[in-house]
Amino acid sequence: xxxxxxxxxxxxxxxxxxxxxxxxxxxxxxxxxxxxxxxxxxxxxxxxxxxxxxxxxxxxxxxxxxxxxxxxxxxxxxxxxxxxxxxxxxxxxxxxxxxxxxxxxxxxxxxxxxxxxxxxxxxxxxxxxxxxxxxxxxxxxxxxxxxxxxxxxxxxxxxxxxxxxxxxxxxxxxxxxxxxxxxxxxxxxxxxxxxxxxxxxxxxxxxxxxxxxxxxxxxxxxxxxxxxxxxxxxxxxxxxxxxxxxxxxxx
Amino acid sequence: xxxxxxxxxxxxxxxxxxxxxxxxxxxxxxxxxxxxxxxxxxxxxxxxxxxxxxxxxxxxxxxxxxxxxxxxxxxxxxxxxxxxxxxxxxxxxxxxxxxxxxxxxxxxxxxxxxxxxxxxxxxxxxxxxxxxxxxxxxxxxxxxxxxxxxxxxxxxxxxxxxxxxxxxxxxxxxxxxxxxxxxxxxxxxxxxxxxxxxxxxxxxxxxxxxxxxxxxxxxxxxxxxxxxxxxxxxxxxxxxxxxxxxxxxxx
Numbered sequence: 241x242x243x244x245x246x247x248x249x250x251x252x253x254x255x256x257x258x259x260x261x262x263x264x265x266x267x268x269x270x271x272x273x274x275x276x277x278x279x280x281x282x283x284x285x286x287x288x289x290x291x292x293x294x295x296x297x298x299x300x301x302x303x304x305x306x307x308x309x310x311x312x313x314x315x316x317x318x319x320x321x322x323x324x325x326x327x328x329x330x331x332x333x334x335x336x337x338x339x340x341x342x343x344x345x346x347x348x349x350x351x352x353x354x355x356x357x358x359x360x361x362x363x364x365x366x367x368x369x370x371x372x373x374x375x376x377x378x379x380x381x382x383x384x385x386x387x388x389x390x391x392x393x394x395x396x397x398x399x400x401x402x403x404x405x406x407x408x409x410x411x412x413x414x415x416x417x418x419x420x421x422x423x424x425x426x427x428x429x430x431x432x433x434x435x436x437x438x439x440x441x442x443x444x445x446x447x448x449x450x451x452x453x454x455x456x457x458x459x460x461x462x463x464x465x466x467x468x469x470x471x472x473x474x475x476x477x478x479x480x481x482x483x484x485x486x487x488x489x490x491x
Numbered sequence: 492x493x494x495x496x497x498x499x500x501x502x503x504x505x506x507x508x509x510x511x512x513x514x515x516x517x518x519x520x521x522x523x524x525x526x527x528x529x530x531x532x533x534x535x536x537x538x539x540x541x542x543x544x545x546x547x548x549x550x551x552x553x554x555x556x557x558x559x560x561x562x563x564x565x566x567x568x569x570x571x572x573x574x575x576x577x578x579x580x581x582x583x584x585x586x587x588x589x590x591x592x593x594x595x596x597x598x599x600x601x602x603x604x605x606x607x608x609x610x611x612x613x614x615x616x617x618x619x620x621x622x623x624x625x626x627x628x629x630x631x632x633x634x635x636x637x638x639x640x641x642x643x644x645x646x647x648x649x650x651x652x653x654x655x656x657x658x659x660x661x662x663x664x665x666x667x668x669x670x671x672x673x674x675x676x677x678x679x680x681x682x683x684x685x686x687x688x689x690x691x692x693x694x695x696x697x698x699x700x701x702x703x704x705x706x707x708x709x710x711x712x713x714x715x716x717x718x719x720x721x722x723x724x725x726x727x728x729x730x731x732x733x734x735x736x737x738x739x740x741x742x
Contacts (some may be wrong), residue, residue: 281613282576284538296555308617325533337611358630360588362532372698379609449677 242329242345243269244426245313246411246462248418250486252279252307253459257440257447259313260302261467264294264442266315272328273298275313277306278415281284282486283339287328310413314343317353321365330411331368333359333375336385338414342371346407353398370402374412388417392483395419403479411462418484420462422476427466429473430488432458438468458487492597493580494520495677496564497662497713499669501737503530503558504710508691508698510564511553512718514543515693517566523579524549526564527592528557529666534590548704561664565594571663572616581662582619584610584626587636588666593622596715597658597674621653622707625663639668643742646670654730669735671713675728679713680724681739689719709738 245262247255249410259275261291266273273292277284284306292315293299314329321327329343344367351366357379359372395412399421402408410421420426431438433456435449462484465472476482483490495522498506510526517524524543528535535557543549543566565580572578580594595618604615608627612619625646632645646663650672651658661672671677682689686700707708713735717724727733734741 279576280537281581282540283613284576285536287533287535289533296551300547300551302600325535327528328533332583334613337613339613360585362534362588363583471687 242314242316243464244343244345244409244411244462245311245467246413246418246420247308247311247459248457248484248487249309249457251457252309253457254305254307255311255313256305257303258402258461258463258467260445261440261442262313262315262463263298263302264440266292267331268338268392269315269317269319271282271318271323272342273314273329274328275301276330276332277308278310278413279308279415281338281415283332283341283415285330285332287325289323289325310415310418311433312341312343312411312413312418317349317397321363321447327365327368329367331371333371335375335379338385340375340412340414342374342410342412344370345409348402348405348408351402351405370408374398379422388485392419395479399481400479403429409464416485417490418460419474419481420484421481424476425464426476427464427473428460428462428476429466429471430458430460432487438471439471441467460484460487460489493565493567494715495594495596495660495662495713496562496718497664497669497671498562498621498710499562499735499738500524500708500710502708503560504546504610505556505558506562507553507556508696509712509714509718512691512693513564513566513714513724514549514553515691517543520566520568522569522574523567524565525579525581526552526562527581527583528559529561529664530559532589532666534583534666536581536583538576540574540576540579553562561666561669563592563594563662564662567595572614575614577614578619579618580618582622584622584674585624586630589636591626591663591665592722593625593661593663595621596660599623599653599656599659601612602653604632621659625649639741640681640734643670643732647732649734651730668741669711669713670732671727672732674729677727678715678717678724679711679727679733680717680722681709681711683709683738689722692718692720709733711735712739712741
């Protein structure tokens with residue numbers, strides 16, 4: 241199994257603190273890591289098929305405060321697919337003139353969809369295969385980029401198909417919203433005014449968010465396991481889909 | 492105008508030396524940089540809408556020896572399209588289960604192709620629009636991933652269309668080969684046994700390739716302007732397309 245981290249904010253926000261917490265867990269999840277940052281429509285993707293504890297790329301991500309409205313990160317413990325760059329999450333495709341980013345925690349059994357459209361896996365993971373199928377079905381369901389609410393409605397039809405094949409904890413973003421689907425374990429947390437201190441659960445690091453934010457800032461963090469102590473992380477239910485827009489749950 | 496750097500090798504090779512040379516030229520070409528590394532089918536893409544002379548991401552690329560068979564790098568001086576992450580080369584799309592990477596130097600006038608297929612630009616550059624058109628036409632010309640020779644034949648039909656709209660110096664790779672198309676300025680160089688010293692044209696840095704290679708290693712470097720002194724860079728002719736495979740010109 242892997243671990244996921246997602247962030248959605250109403251003001252471009254860095255995830256150095258949360259990513260440091262996630263990377264600490266890369267002892268067991270050592271088979272690669274990746275992180276994607278949306279800056280408006282643009283995207284930066286950092287991937288490395290090495291542990292986030294040792295990778296110079298992960299070190300850059302911990303130190304370089306890239307401010308983003310939507311972030312998806314993943315540390316990998318390989319289940320299906322070799323340890324290789326092409327099997328390292330998150331995966332990216334373009335659809336309707338927007339980049340789409342996906343990371344998956346779980347394991348799909350016997351999911352061999354017919355991929356007859358424009359999206360084909362480059363690597364050999366169940367995760368990328370499922371992502372290509374999601375992109376194909378989204379592209380069939382809408383002629384052009386639909387509203388976030390319409391996309392959520394389509395995803396509510398598609399995700400049970402994947403959920404039925406095994407564990408499918410998912411983070412998905414197109415830069416406008418962050419979708420989180422829980423199959424087994426996924427937690428989320430909203431930070432907003434008045435901001436409090438937060439202490440990483442695995443590492444002796446505290447940040448005073450009141451010092452680095454303004455009262456209007458609002459951010460949602462999604463993670464496989466709560467990353468901090470003393471904050472009100474909410475567990476998602478099996479089969480639950482949530483969409484986050486501008487740092488708030490939008491359904 | 493921008494500057495391009497490409498590398499194709501028969502053994503995974505790092506480009507720290509050549510990228511350092513390219514980055515030196517980012518005084519004028521300060522509107523972003525990007526570099527894509529293929530490792531087999533996998534891809535790493537580093538992009539930053541800041542100058543390669545100052546970007547912490549560029550600093551990582553200069554220091555972290557990522558060994559790759561095909562590399563495409565670009566430093567940008569904006570002509571069409573704002574300075575923004577989504578307008579930063581190289582661009583990436585997936586076709587036939589392979590990533591395709593493209594960087595462009597030049598300026599296309601009145602190129603507004605009908606993009607009716609699966610490839611749509613995310614940003615607003617002529618370069619990404621032309622790349623999407625190339626991907627669309629390649630996908631129409633072949634049902635599945637063709638041989639390098641067949642791809643070259645199709646590109647020889649398509650590239651004159653772009654060349655007719657203005658300056659179109661191009662580097663393109665799918666991880667199997669590196670294609671270089673010259674419209675105005677592009678130079679290439681093959682390094683092979685016996686390897687000699689090379690000195691960067693713009694910076695006081697020399698590398699002794701004999702120390703870092705084996706006699707079987709073979710590498711081609713393509714660049715807008717020769718990056719080193721004392722090596723036999725060859726200028727490409729206007730309208731010329733070359734394809735490099737395993738560190739050698741294959742036509």
